[in-house]
Amino acid sequence: MSIRNYIVGAMATAMSVTTALPALAQTEITWWHAMGGQLGETVNEIAEKFNASQSDYKITPVFKGTYEETMTAGIAAFRGGEQPNVIQVFDAGAATLIGAKGAVIPAQTLMKDNGVPFDINDYISGVRYFYADTDGTMIGMPFNSSTPIMYYNEDALKKAGVTPPKTWEEFQSVTAPKLKAAGYVPLSQSHLPWIFTENFYSRHNLEFATMDNGYESGTPVMLLNQDPIKGHFAAVKEWLDNDLFAWYGTGWTDNQKPFNEGQVAMWLGSSGSFGGVKSAAKFPFNATYLPYWESLTKDPTQTFIGGAALFAMAGHSEDENKAVAEFFRFLTSPEVQYFWHKETGYVPITTAAYDLAKKDGYYKETPQAEVGIKQLSLPGGDWTKGYRLGFYVQIRDVMNREYGKIFAGEKTVDEAFETIEIESNKLLERFARSMGN
Amino acid sequence: MNKSQFRSPLYPYLLLLPQLSIVVIFFYWPAAEAIRSSFYLEDPFGFSSTFVGFDNFEDMVSRSDYVASARFTIIFSVLVTFFSLAAALLLAVTADRVIKGASTYKTLLMWVYAIAPPVAGLIGIMLFDNLVGPIAEFFRSFGWDFKLGVNRFDTAFAMITVSIWKQIPVNFIFFLSGLQGIPKSVQEAAAIDCASSTRRFWTITFPLLAPTGFFLLIINITYSLFDTFGVIDVVLKGEPGNNPVTLVYKVFLDGFRGGDLGGSSAQSVILMVLVLILTVFQFRLIERRVHYN
Amino acid sequence: MLVPVLMAFLTSSHDSATVHSGGLQMTLGDDLAKNYYNAMLVPGGFTKSVDGMRMLMNSFILGIGFAVGKIIISMLAAYAIVYFRFRFATFAFWLIFTTLLLPLEVRILPSYEIVQGLGLLNTYTGLIVPLIASATGTFFFRQFYKSVPNELIEAARIDGAGPVKFFIDILVPLSKTMIAAIFIIMFVFGWNQYLWPTIMTTDERFFTMVRGISQIMQVFIGSQIPEYGEAMALAIIAMLPPVAIVVFFQRWFVKGLVESDK
Numbered sequence: 001m002s003i004r005n006y007i008v009g010a011m012a013t014a015m016s017v018t019t020a021l022p023a024l025a026q027t028e029i030t031w032w033h034a035m036g037g038q039l040g041e042t043v044n045e046i047a048e049k050f051n052a053s054q055s056d057y058k059i060t061p062v063f064k065g066t067y068e069e070t071m072t073a074g075i076a077a078f079r080g081g082e083q084p085n086v087i088q089v090f091d092a093g094a095a096t097l098i099g100a101k102g103a104v105i106p107a108q109t110l111m112k113d114n115g116v117p118f119d120i121n122d123y124i125s126g127v128r129y130f131y132a133d134t135d136g137t138m139i140g141m142p143f144n145s146s147t148p149i150m151y152y153n154e155d156a157l158k159k160a161g162v163t164p165p166k167t168w169e170e171f172q173s174v175t176a177p178k179l180k181a182a183g184y185v186p187l188s189q190s191h192l193p194w195i196f197t198e199n200f201y202s203r204h205n206l207e208f209a210t211m212d213n214g215y216e217s218g219t220p221v222m223l224l225n226q227d228p229i230k231g232h233f234a235a236v237k238e239w240l241d242n243d244l245f246a247w248y249g250t251g252w253t254d255n256q257k258p259f260n261e262g263q264v265a266m267w268l269g270s271s272g273s274f275g276g277v278k279s280a281a282k283f284p285f286n287a288t289y290l291p292y293w294e295s296l297t298k299d300p301t302q303t304f305i306g307g308a309a310l311f312a313m314a315g316h317s318e319d320e321n322k323a324v325a326e327f328f329r330f331l332t333s334p335e336v337q338y339f340w341h342k343e344t345g346y347v348p349i350t351t352a353a354y355d356l357a358k359k360d361g362y363y364k365e366t367p368q369a370e371v372g373i374k375q376l377s378l379p380g381g382d383w384t385k386g387y388r389l390g391f392y393v394q395i396r397d398v399m400n401r402e403y404g405k406i407f408a409g410e411k412t413v414d415e416a417f418e419t420i421e422i423e424s425n426k427l428l429e430r431f432a433r434s435m436g437n
Numbered sequence: 438m439n440k441s442q443f444r445s446p447l448y449p450y451l452l453l454l455p456q457l458s459i460v461v462i463f464f465y466w467p468a469a470e471a472i473r474s475s476f477y478l479e480d481p482f483g484f485s486s487t488f489v490g491f492d493n494f495e496d497m498v499s500r501s502d503y504v505a506s507a508r509f510t511i512i513f514s515v516l517v518t519f520f521s522l523a524a525a526l527l528l529a530v531t532a533d534r535v536i537k538g539a540s541t542y543k544t545l546l547m548w549v550y551a552i553a554p555p556v557a558g559l560i561g562i563m564l565f566d567n568l569v570g571p572i573a574e575f576f577r578s579f580g581w582d583f584k585l586g587v588n589r590f591d592t593a594f595a596m597i598t599v600s601i602w603k604q605i606p607v608n609f610i611f612f613l614s615g616l617q618g619i620p621k622s623v624q625e626a627a628a629i630d631c632a633s634s635t636r637r638f639w640t641i642t643f644p645l646l647a648p649t650g651f652f653l654l655i656i657n658i659t660y661s662l663f664d665t666f667g668v669i670d671v672v673l674k675g676e677p678g679n680n681p682v683t684l685v686y687k688v689f690l691d692g693f694r695g696g697d698l699g700g701s702s703a704q705s706v707i708l709m710v711l712v713l714i715l716t717v718f719q720f721r722l723i724e725r726r727v728h729y730n
Numbered sequence: 731m732l733v734p735v736l737m738a739f740l741t742s743s744h745d746s747a748t749v750h751s752g753g754l755q756m757t758l759g760d761d762l763a764k765n766y767y768n769a770m771l772v773p774g775g776f777t778k779s780v781d782g783m784r785m786l787m788n789s790f791i792l793g794i795g796f797a798v799g800k801i802i803i804s805m806l807a808a809y810a811i812v813y814f815r816f817r818f819a820t821f822a823f824w825l826i827f828t829t830l831l832l833p834l835e836v837r838i839l840p841s842y843e844i845v846q847g848l849g850l851l852n853t854y855t856g857l858i859v860p861l862i863a864s865a866t867g868t869f870f871f872r873q874f875y876k877s878v879p880n881e882l883i884e885a886a887r888i889d890g891a892g893p894v895k896f897f898i899d900i901l902v903p904l905s906k907t908m909i910a911a912i913f914i915i916m917f918v919f920g921w922n923q924y925l926w927p928t929i930m931t932t933d934e935r936f937f938t939m940v941r942g943i944s945q946i947m948q949v950f951i952g953s954q955i956p957e958y959g960e961a962m963a964l965a966i967i968a969m970l971p972p973v974a975i976v977v978f979f980q981r982w983f984v985k986g987l988v989e990s991d992k
Contacts, residue, residue, distance in 0.1 A: 030932065032932075034948070035948075036944070036945045036946065036947065036948025036949060036956075037945070037946055037947070037948060037949050037954060037956050037957065038954045039949075039950070039953065039954070040945060040948075044776040047776060048776075060776060060777070061776050062776070062932050062934065063945050064928060064929075064932075065928045065941075065944065065948075066675070066948065068675075068693060068694040069925070069928055069929070071696070072693055072838070072839075072929065073928065073929045075481045075482060075696070075839065076838065076839050076842035076843070076929060077842070077846075078482055079482065079483050079839065079842075079843055080842060080843045080846035080847070081846075082846055082851060084932075093696065096480070096481060096696045097482075099480065100480040100481065100482040100484050100485075101484060102482075102484055103482045103484070144950075146951065190951070190952070247587065248567060248584075248586065248587065249567075249584070249585065249586025249587045249674075249678065250586060250673070250674065250676035250677070250678035250680075251586055251673075251674035251676060252674070252950075252951060252952055253674075253952050254567065254586060254674070256952040257568055257751075258568065260750075260751065261568065261751060269951065269952060270951040270952070270953070272950070272951050272953045273951050273952040273953055274953070275953050275954050276949075276951075276952040276953050276954050276955060277952070279747060279954070279955050280747060280750055280751060280955060306951075307950075307951075344953060345953055346953075391695055391696070391697060393690075393694055393695040393696070394690070394691060394695045394697065397676075397677060397690065397695075400676060400677070400678040400679070401502065401677065401678055401679045402679075403678075403679075404587075404678045404679025404680075405679050407587075407679075408587075408588075408589075408679060410679075419501060423500065423501065426496070430478070430496060430697070430700070433478050433487065433489075434478045434479055434480050434485070434487075434697070434699065435480050435485060436480070436484070436485030436487065441880050441883045441884055441887075442812075442813055442814055442815040443813055443814050443815070443893045443896075444814070444815050444816075445814060445816075445893060448810070448814060448893055449810040449811075449814035449816040449819070450810075450816070452806040452807060452809055452810035452814075453806070453807050453810045453811075453822055455802075455803045455806060455807070456803045456804060456806065456807035456826060456868060457807070457822065457825065457826070459803065459859060459862055459863045460825065460826055460829055460863050460865075462844065462863075463841060463844065463859065463860040463862075463863035464829045464832070464837075464863040464864075466840065466844055467837035467839075467840035467841045467844060468832050468837055470837070470839075470840035471832070471836055471837050471840065481839075545732055546732075548732065548735045548969055548973055549732065549734075549735060550915075550918055550972070551918055551921075551968070551969040551972035551973055552734075552735065552738070552965060552968075552969060553922050553939065553940045553943055553965050553968050553969075556738065556943060556961065556962070556965035556968075559947065559961075560734045560737070560738055560754065561734075563753045563754045564734065564737075564754065566753050568753070569751075569752055569753035569754075570753060570754075571753075571754070602734075607915055610911045610914055610915060611870075611911055611915075613911070614907045614908055614910065614911035617907050618874075618877075618907055618908070648873040648874070648876060648877045649873060649874075651873065652869060652870055652873040655830070655869070656830075656866060656869070659830045659831070663831075663833040664833065666833075666835070667924075685833065685835075688835070688836055689835055692836065693835060693838070698839070701836070702836075705832060705836040709831050709832055712831045713828065713831055716827075716830075716831070729876040729877045
């Protein structure tokens with residue numbers, strides 16, 4: 001195997017030498033991503049702009065299927081020595097990539113080593129450390145980042161005579177009953193683990209897992225079987241039973257659609273869902289921060305991001321790494337970030353880009369697009385920078401399954417959270433072992 | 438039962454060579470790799486790898502949903518296999534009798550098979566959509582509050598229906614080709630001997646169809662076990678939640694989606710052994726009753 | 731059975747917002763020409779080297795290559811297993827047969843490494859050959875050969891025909907219906923492959939129809955409305971070649987062929 005790899009590698013080197021010889025020594029790099037449809041076209045546009053902006057480097061984006069398919073393709077390619085220079089990996093899969101020591105070059109290191117200025121404080125605070133390591137070195141470059149916010153149907157709220165609730169207390173005692181009386185389903189949400197679990201923790205500045213929410217190496221323990229979150233789910237179950245909340249399954253759009261159609265008055269979705277809501281909703285809508293429990297905190301904090309980041313994969317020549325660094329420089333420039341933000345609804349990741357959008361008057365016409373960034377820029381706390389947990393895809397599956405059981409009345413909140421605690425900690429242990437810890 | 442055969446020192450090996458070499462390189466080599474990794478705990482990139490014996494097997498089987506999903510797999514496979522075979526046989530027999538317009542009929546049926554899987558799944562979930570799906574509406578008019586993705590039974594119902602729908606044309610084609618292979622003289626003789634067409638079918642046609650039927654039985658069991666995960670994935674929209682999943686879909690969830698190579702390999706080894714036993718069993722028990730000539 | 735296909739066609743004539751909120755459509759919309767034009771002739775992707783026609787061609791190569799390869803290989807293997815007496819016959823059969831029991835998804839990582847090691851990434855060979863490593867065809871021909879009357883081979887022997895002559899002159903013509911059936915099934919199977927091509931090709935020139943469809947459909951967090959109309963249009967077009975294959979092989983299904991050989 002190794003000999004074969006060596007021969008193939010040697011052949012590849014020989015070939016790249018011959019192809020690199022001509023006068024026009026352009027370094028070519030590849031970028032695997034999971035952005036389909038319109039997003040994919042925006043990705044292509046960014047790549048074209050980068051290639052047009054200089055003549056030394058050429059980046060080629062390749063669509064590789066879903067997040068999972070992209071990641072698996074990346075893993076397979078890495079094992080075969082054919083990995084792309086840049087790969088897009090989603091939030092829940094990041095631990096696998098970062099945990100495998102030697103698979104990626106930290107974005108920060110890569111940029112610094114290649115003379116591209118980098119200051120982590122340029123990034124919006126909620127985005128800054130999500131893909132960083134314990135020391136705060138940025139490993140993955142946040143790419144498509146969004147955060148959960150609350151969209152509301154302005155007509156519905158007017159009809160019911162209410163304003164968007166700031167707290168869950170307000171929601172359950174005032175907003176929801178009135179909306180229900182006005183003939184609406186008051187609330188739905190699209191991702192129980194992301195919105196009602198992870199961001200429940202960050203909004204209330206609660207410790208999510210030991211070992212600094214999992215950022216420190218070792219075997220963390222999830223702090224899920226706890227009163228605050230259990231109280232929240234007990235309340236949600238009650239809302240569900242009293243028709244103050246509706247749950248349409250684990251599919252994202254299944255929960256978004258009734259809002260788009262005007263049946264549901266308020267919907268918790270992603271700040272990045274803005275474009276979809278805009279093109280589908282036939283009523284005036286707006287958005288605001290994720291509500292919080294006043295009984296848990298008087299000073300609600302910022303939320304986590306979701307989405308995916310770009311990682312520079314190890315095992316490439318210095319020239320190619322330099323090209324990736326230059327691409328990251330281009331990608332993080334205010335103009336490109338603003339372009340991406342405007343085209344897709346994902347948040348701009350730097351304050352400079354945010355300022356540019358403000359200066360351009362973008363939020364005057366579309367105030368909804370600013371809610372996510374403002375929420376990510378709220379004061380942070382000890383536990384709001386993010387989490388780094390292994391086999392997290394499976395842990396989310398466990399959550400989804402058990403929450404489903406709560407909603408179906410098959411399990412009590414206590415029973416469900418006990419199962420979540422046991423199974424997720426077992427998964428974390430397995431993950432630590434698989435990483436050789 | 439005994440077949441007249443050639444004897445040759447070279448031919449059989451020469452004939453088998455292409456298939457065997459492909460099978461060895463592209464099946465046994467990777468499969469051996471998968472079996473090996475079921476005994477290891479490793480990160481997907483292959484930096485660290487520890488031999489853990491049977492830990493993976495133990496970890497996987499001891500999870501709270503494993504037994505439930507094994508149970509569902511059995512129900513799912515039995516239903517999908519039975520209904521897709523039965524419906525296809527019925528259609529094929531009809532098509533075999535109908536002479537006029539038969540070709541249009543056959544061609545139209547094939548359209549269903551030709552639908553690309555992502556679209557077939559999409560059509561499926563649009564039909565079953567809670568909000569605007571005609572099937573869901575139809576059920577609702579009977580007082581069945583159909584909720585795909587929320588109610589376990591309803592989700593299973595949709596999965597099974599779409600899987601059957603996708604598989605009928607395959608079975609239809611094979612049954613039809615089997616029926617066409619039955620010599621006309623035999624059928625004519627049968628028509629004279631026995632007036633009832635139902636009886637004629639069970640006593641003459643069905644036994645003659647048995648070799649095809651046996652082939653389809655095995656193929657359909659493997660289809661329902663292994664190849665339906667695309668349909669399941671679309672129906673679940675990639676998020677299983679509290680819905681039933683088959684064992685192969687679990688392998689996909691843990692390995693492909695979750696990056697747990699050892700765990701998913703262990704699951705597939707278990708599955709492979711079970712299916713192998715089942716298949717050997719079928720060859721021993723059922724094939725004995727199949728008369729080939 | 732067919733209603734969903736008709737609905738897919740009607741849906742392909744609508745704009746995406748209508749489909750998004752209204753689901754499958756029962757009437758003919760206004761966007762028929764536009765959707766089909768976009769789907770087939772507007773080059774997409776980064777390199778602008780891939781449009782519907784290119785994807786159609788790739789799917790075609792995959793479908794034909796897979797079906798032809800599989801039929802030849804499995805006819806030969808099944809012939810050996812059924813018609814020859816040799817030592818490892820049962821063993822060879824099980825060796826081939828076991829391949830039904832482990833789907834590609836499970837062995838995809840090692841498969842990739844092997845294809846990569848052989849230098850077959852981004853080639854049609856690498857796309858097709860690993861998919862052939864499954865026993866469906868062999869098993870099917872085995873079933874058929876076993877039901878071929880013994881008198882045929884006896885008669886052939888009396889005429890002094892050797893194994894090659896028997897195979898070509900008698901068995902192949904006799905298998906026509908079977909070949910047609912398996913060709914149709916395998917062509918569509920190859921035509922509809924998704925995961926393997928996605929994992930092992932990085933060159934947009936190798937994109938297939940199915941991959942094009944899922945690229946259009948893939949949308950995260952409801953950030954946009956997928957181009958349903960265009961996807962449905964691609965899907966309808968993607969159905970045409972398999973149907974053409976069925977029509978082509980239709981005459982092989984005509985009753986009476988078997989009798990004349992008997």
